[in-house]
Amino acid sequence: MPTALELEQRIEAAIPGARAEVQTADEVHFSARVVAAEFAGLSRIQQHRLVYGVFEDGELGSAIHALSLKTETP
């Protein structure tokens, strides 16, 4: 089962300069706060798509049941 730390590392590795704080109570449902300069000028929809896109491929993505997101610029 994925851990919050794995999700944080994956997000931070995929989005340069991003800082992610991920929480989970059951390791299936996650909530993440992501701060990234890359979000500047993007709509919230586009910001969230960027983060969802990190998990589109691979095992981690299919193990995550739900990811609640809050995105911000630094």
Place this chain on the structure above:
Amino acid sequence: MNETENTLRETIAGAIKDHDVLLFMKGTPEQPQCGFSARTVAALESLGAPFAAIDVLPDPRIRQELSALSNWPTVPQLFVGGELVGGCDIVTEMFESGELAHALGLDAAAEAPGDAPGGEFEQGAPPIQIENRLA
């Protein structure tokens, strides 16, 4: 891609175009079948925003075609003026910051005197059903 899927996608696209505020959700505004849909409905209703709703549960192809059209993986999805605004997280965040009222053109109404919060909200447009042409 066969013809029925094309037709369904066109029907969804048409509904998005025809309704100023349209929510794709699980269940109905009266009886949401998912916590995220319920929270999104609650945000719209607490602003007194009239909205149309489409239940995606009756046919899995509705959700499939919707996501293909909107490039957004989850339900609910709120469209305003034909544009995807977001799902539950974004709508909730925008509700709390006041941006949702602004996006819905409700700023003036929200500040109008006598418009007591918690008052009876205006009933939204009745939920529309996507005509099922696939049976």
